[in-house]
Amino acid sequence: MELYQKSAVELSAMLRRKDCSAREILSSVYARIDGAEDRVGAYVTLTREKAFEQADAVDAKIAAGEQLHPLAGIPVGVKDNICTKGVATTCSSRMLENFVPPYNATVVERLMQAGMVMTGKLNMDEFAMGSSCETSYFKKTHNPRDLSRVPGGSSGGSAAAVASGEAVVALGSDTGGSIRQPAAYCGVVGLKPTYGTVSRYGLVAFASSLDQIGPMARTVTDTAMLYGVLCGHDRMDATSVLREYPSFTSGLDGNVAGLRIGVPREYFSAGVDASVKEKVQEALSLLERNGAVIREISLPNTDGALAAYYILACAEASSNLARFDGVKYGYRAKDYTSLNDMYEKTRSEGFGDEVKRRILLGTFVLSSGYYDAYYKKAKLFQKKLSAEFEEAFADCDVIATPTAPNTAFRIGENVDDPLKMYASDVCTVTVNIASLPAISVPCGVDAAGLPVGLQLIGSRYSEQTLLRAAFGYETLVGGFDGVAALS
Amino acid sequence: MKIDIRHIAKLSKIRIEDQEIPKFEKDMERIIGMVEQLPDISGMDLSPNPADAMQLREDVAVSDKYTRNELLANAPQVQAGCIVVPKTVE
Numbered sequence: 001m002e003l004y005q006k007s008a009v010e011l012s013a014m015l016r017r018k019d020c021s022a023r024e025i026l027s028s029v030y031a032r033i034d035g036a037e038d039r040v041g042a043y044v045t046l047t048r049e050k051a052f053e054q055a056d057a058v059d060a061k062i063a064a065g066e067q068l069h070p071l072a073g074i075p076v077g078v079k080d081n082i083c084t085k086g087v088a089t090t091c092s093s094r095m096l097e098n099f100v101p102p103y104n105a106t107v108v109e110r111l112m113q114a115g116m117v118m119t120g121k122l123n124m125d126e127f128a129m130g131s132s133c134e135t136s137y138f139k140k141t142h143n144p145r146d147l148s149r150v151p152g153g154s155s156g157g158s159a160a161a162v163a164s165g166e167a168v169v170a171l172g173s174d175t176g177g178s179i180r181q182p183a184a185y186c187g188v189v190g191l192k193p194t195y196g197t198v199s200r201y202g203l204v205a206f207a208s209s210l211d212q213i214g215p216m217a218r219t220v221t222d223t224a225m226l227y228g229v230l231c232g233h234d235r236m237d238a239t240s241v242l243r244e245y246p247s248f249t250s251g252l253d254g255n256v257a258g259l260r261i262g263v264p265r266e267y268f269s270a271g272v273d274a275s276v277k278e279k280v281q282e283a284l285s286l287l288e289r290n291g292a293v294i295r296e297i298s299l300p301n302t303d304g305a306l307a308a309y310y311i312l313a314c315a316e317a318s319s320n321l322a323r324f325d326g327v328k329y330g331y332r333a334k335d336y337t338s339l340n341d342m343y344e345k346t347r348s349e350g351f352g353d354e355v356k357r358r359i360l361l362g363t364f365v366l367s368s369g370y371y372d373a374y375y376k377k378a379k380l381f382q383k384k385l386s387a388e389f390e391e392a393f394a395d396c397d398v399i400a401t402p403t404a405p406n407t408a409f410r411i412g413e414n415v416d417d418p419l420k421m422y423a424s425d426v427c428t429v430t431v432n433i434a435s436l437p438a439i440s441v442p443c444g445v446d447a448a449g450l451p452v453g454l455q456l457i458g459s460r461y462s463e464q465t466l467l468r469a470a471f472g473y474e475t476l477v478g479g480f481d482g483v484a485a486l487s
Numbered sequence: 488m489k490i491d492i493r494h495i496a497k498l499s500k501i502r503i504e505d506q507e508i509p510k511f512e513k514d515m516e517r518i519i520g521m522v523e524q525l526p527d528i529s530g531m532d533l534s535p536n537p538a539d540a541m542q543l544r545e546d547v548a549v550s551d552k553y554t555r556n557e558l559l560a561n562a563p564q565v566q567a568g569c570i571v572v573p574k575t576v577e
Contacts, residue, residue: 102557235547307525310518318499325500327572332563339573340500348502356501360511361518363499364490380528419517 003028004165005483008074008222011168015062015073022055022073026117029075032165036486041141042161044080045088046120054117071225072115077167079158080121081128082213083202084108091204092136093126095324095331095350105202106234107171107213114229119167123157126352127321128178128206130154131424134415135354144484145187145451149408152182158216159186165483169217169226173203175210176309177428180440183216184403184453187442187481189223189470190216194460195435196241199234207316210432218482220441220471224248227463251468254475257291262396266302267427272405275446280402283443283454286476297392301385302430306422309429311365311378318362324350357418386434393459398469401427403440403453427455437463439470442480490515
């Protein structure tokens with residue numbers, strides 16, 4: 001087995017035993033990138049030179065006998081909407097094609113403090129708006145499990161890099177499912193943390209009340225370790241929560257006996273593919289046979305969630321993206337006659353169609369005469385849905401659903417139909433609306449061999465329970481598929 | 488629902504060319520049709536939840552972390568240490 005195919009936990013142990021160096025690990029990952037990237041297209045920018053400097057620094061510390069973080073020397077890819085000092089941060093948009101931040105996002109500082117090695121910046125849907133990575137201005141990313149299909153989105157580059165071995169772990173961001181849905185499509189693990197537990201400072205804002213950065217990896221333990229690096233209070237983010245965090249790896253014992261799992265019937269409706277339902281049911285049966293307690297529950301407000309999500313997210317996006325005006329940074333149109341003309345031309349040329357659609361929708365729902373009918377109604381719905389989840393968690397530890405109603409679709413299949421594209425978020429948006437944590441783990445493949453995702457949703461701040469449950473499942477199935485062969 | 492795309496685009500400071508209007512109009516009408524399915528909610532108010540964990544920040548003096556040149560490095564057009572914009576007052 002090549003080094004790039006190993007988990008962070010295995011590589012960490014090898015580094016400590018001096019079975020390999022951080023430079024050797026990074027060389028193996030870059031050799032994989034060199035061999036696979038023209039077929040996968042996961043990265044927008046590679047930071048090879050800086051990465052080898054970081055790896056050599058870790059090797060020097062190991063040689064000097066210094067105590068290092070368990071993830072020191074582990075290669076990590078970073079989604080391209082997370083600011084990296086001196087490295088372009090494009091949001092996969094023409095608007096930010098040449099934007100080089102003068103500062104690091106807090107999560108990037110945390111990766112560096114842990115001694116992790118950044119391989120590069122990962123492709124995504126433009127400004128994280130999309131479910132297939134196809135709205136990227138730069139390139140299409142291909143699903144490593146089937147190169148003719150999308151990797152999901154918006155963190156499609158992150159999921160594809162992890163699945164193909166072009167990164168050991170990666171950071172994604174999740175506003176309506178953007179970590180979990182691509183994790184499901186690419187057969188990897190993705191955690192969307194509780195809102196407020198991971199700093200958003202330096203994350204280019206899409207919908208600030210819903211956005212959250214989270215870890216993606218090939219195993220639950222790697223996911224848990226990376227989450228432990230990311231979470232924590234940050235005074236640079238006013239929505240950052242002040243609380244103590246437990247160790248997320250110490251409770252991973254593989255035991256699911258007594259775990260109460262709620263299964264909401266609304267998430268298994270007609271819109272969900274039969275093969276997805278079947279695989280999720282099989283996963284639940286396996287958990288039940290090993291001592292978990294399965295309870296059918298009802299979350300009757302699920303049906304309105306997609307509508308509420310697109311109202312809230314687009315309203316916030318229309319406001320957040322108003323800053324891209326061609327004045328202080330980012331793209332500026334070449335020919336203009338006035339300030340207003342410059343704004344309009346810059347935004348028309350700098351944004352792609354999906355971003356424009358969402359700005360238009362957000363502007364519409366906030367415009368005079370429509371606020372009460374859309375935005376206020378969606379905020380009321382948000383409260384109702386949150387209360388409904390809270391009630392459900394009185395009787396269960398986690399709630400299990402499919403992550404997405406389908407498996408990865410073909411590149412180009414849904415690109416002209418925004419509503420069909422939005423429908424792939426139907427199982428994930430509720431979690432963001434209610435500020436909850438949720439994890440997606442692979443639970444087998446459909447008839448075409450494409451991965452299916454099992455989503456486990458927890459109450460606020462219950463990441464430890466979620467990770468334990470996910471690890472329990474991973475143990476029962478004897479581990480997940482590793483790196484895709486790209487055949 | 489009929490959407491006045493030109494009006495919304497003007498509010499959004501986005502220019503949509505005439506030939507693109509029908510496509511955006513159709514997409515927007517379908518999307519609005521979807522978001523209109525949101526049910527009416529009664530018995531809820533929007534007052535803030537005191538249990539929400541948001542914290543006010545303590546007052547800390549702000550210091551200059553960046554040089555002018557660092558901040559201007561991303562500006563599309565710079566002259567004499569200032570960002571250049573089109574004339575706004577005739």
